[in-house]
Amino acid sequence: MRSVILKAGATVLTLGTTLASALYVTAHLKNPSAPLQPAVLVSQPGDTVGGVTITPGVRQSDVQPVTSTYAS
Amino acid sequence: MPRNAAVEAHHFEALGTSCSLFGVGVSRTDLVRGEFWVRKLGGRVTRFSDRSELAALNRADGEWADVSPDMEALLREALRAYELSGGLVNAAVLPSMLAIGYTRPLAEGTPIASVAVVHPAPRLVDVLAVRRGRARLERGCGLDLGGVAKGWMADRLAAQLGSNSLANLGGDLYAAGQGPGGGGWPVGFGGKTVMLRDQGAATSSVRKRRWGALHHLIDPRTGLPSNSGLEEVSVVAATACDAEIVAKTALLLGPGVATAFCAAHAQAWRFGR
Numbered sequence: 001m002r003s004v005i006l007k008a009g010a011t012v013l014t015l016g017t018t019l020a021s022a023l024y025v026t027a028h029l030k031n032p033s034a035p036l037q038p039a040v041l042v043s044q045p046g047d048t049v050g051g052v053t054i055t056p057g058v059r060q061s062d063v064q065p066v067t068s069t070y071a072s
Numbered sequence: 073m074p075r076n077a078a079v080e081a082h083h084f085e086a087l088g089t090s091c092s093l094f095g096v097g098v099s100r101t102d103l104v105r106g107e108f109w110v111r112k113l114g115g116r117v118t119r120f121s122d123r124s125e126l127a128a129l130n131r132a133d134g135e136w137a138d139v140s141p142d143m144e145a146l147l148r149e150a151l152r153a154y155e156l157s158g159g160l161v162n163a164a165v166l167p168s169m170l171a172i173g174y175t176r177p178l179a180e181g182t183p184i185a186s187v188a189v190v191h192p193a194p195r196l197v198d199v200l201a202v203r204r205g206r207a208r209l210e211r212g213c214g215l216d217l218g219g220v221a222k223g224w225m226a227d228r229l230a231a232q233l234g235s236n237s238l239a240n241l242g243g244d245l246y247a248a249g250q251g252p253g254g255g256g257w258p259v260g261f262g263g264k265t266v267m268l269r270d271q272g273a274a275t276s277s278v279r280k281r282r283w284g285a286l287h288h289l290i291d292p293r294t295g296l297p298s299n300s301g302l303e304e305v306s307v308v309a310a311t312a313c314d315a316e317i318v319a320k321t322a323l324l325l326g327p328g329v330a331t332a333f334c335a336a337h338a339q340a341w342r343f344g345r
Contacts, residue, residue: 052262053331057339058308059267061258066079068260069306069315071277072089072242 077252082107087114087222088177089242093229096236096252106229110241113142117221119166119214120177126215130166134211136203147202149224149313150217154196156314156337157321162292164200165193166214172286172297182283193292218288219244223274223316230312239312244274246312262306262342271339272312276319277304279344291324300326304344307334 054060082093082103091110093103116125129137139147153161169175171190173183199210209215222244229239229246236249238257247257247268256267266273278298281288291298305323309315318337322330327343334341 051344052264052340052342053334054264054266054308054340055338058271059256061255061265061267063253063258063265063267065258065260065265066081066094066252067092067238067240067245068243069240069245069273069275070243071275071280071304 079252086110087242088179092240094238095233098234098237102233106233109229110225113225117146117217119216126217129207129209130214132209136206136208138205139207144202146217146221146224147207150220151196153220153317156317160321160324161317162193162196163215163217164196164213165290165292166216168193168290168295169216174288178281190295192295219316219320220313223313226312244312244316246272261340266308266340271308272315273308274312274315274319275306276323279303298324300324302327302330302343302345306342307338308340309338
């Protein structure tokens with residue numbers, strides 16, 4: 001008799017958990033507009049002026065250069 | 073933040089080219105010591121001197137050779153350059169260089185233009201093995217560390233000189249720190265001035281070191297001087313060595329792919345055709 005009660009209790013608990021899970025999932029639908037990954041806010045390919053392309057990581061200036069890169 | 077702090081400068085000829093060192097809060101003695109370091113290390117990594125470490129490795133005939141820590145680090149950098157460039161920056165192009173007549177420094181005379189039998193360069197990762205204090209190069213192969221050595225040395229020299237310094241070794245340069253005015257080091261780049269701060273720059277070109285219809289920049293895919301449609305590429309990147317690798321790779325890729333490669337690996341670039 002005791003084992004039957006335990007089996008019935010386990011069955012009820014399982015079914016109850018399953019039902020509760022189904023209700024919870026139904027009530028908490030995934031936001032379909034949620035991004036899958038961080039969005040790219042702005043594409044910054046860099047400015048090309050006079051054949052020179054400079055990305056935002058490099059700052060231009062009108063200061064007299066102390067040296068330069070050159071072919072050697 | 074310093075405002076137009078005094079810059080100490082030192083210029084000299086080494087590595088077959090012009091070199092310049094700059095520093096804020098650096099003594100002239102430090103800069104001259106930097107020159108000594110360049111000359112000493114340059115003498116060990118050149119392929120033109122029979123007494124250099126590189127020459128010893130090149131003639132080791134497939135045997136393991138002892139290498140200094142600097143040489144070991146430089147060889148590892150050459151392997152990194154090979155990987156980063158997809159095999160285009162390949163130090164194992166020495167046989168091709170010799171085949172086209174580039175057998176001695178240009179300062180000692182113009183090579184005789186010739187194209188002997190040339191082959192594509194072997195894969196560097198297949199012929200060069202580096203262990204702690206030792207290296208092995210496959211028999212019949214040869215290394216020219218060329219521009220990678222210049223960039224690598226510029227990066228290390230600037231670090232040695234101090235936190236606010238610039239080392240320019242034949243156009244391969246690294247600018248460390250905030251420069252004399254606090255906004256970075258002003259560097260000429262394709263006719264413009266860019267402010268570099270913990271950044272490197274380099275130029276790869278076929279306009280120099282050329283003789284007849286030949287030049288020194290070998291395409292390892294053919295074993296012949298590059299004919300990609302680009303004659304000169306200048307690049308700003310995180311380090312001088314990275315800039316050198318990206319510039320040479322872009323030049324070898326040619327105008328079709330170079331832009332995309334630079335967009336992925338460089339912070340600024342300029343192509344000359």
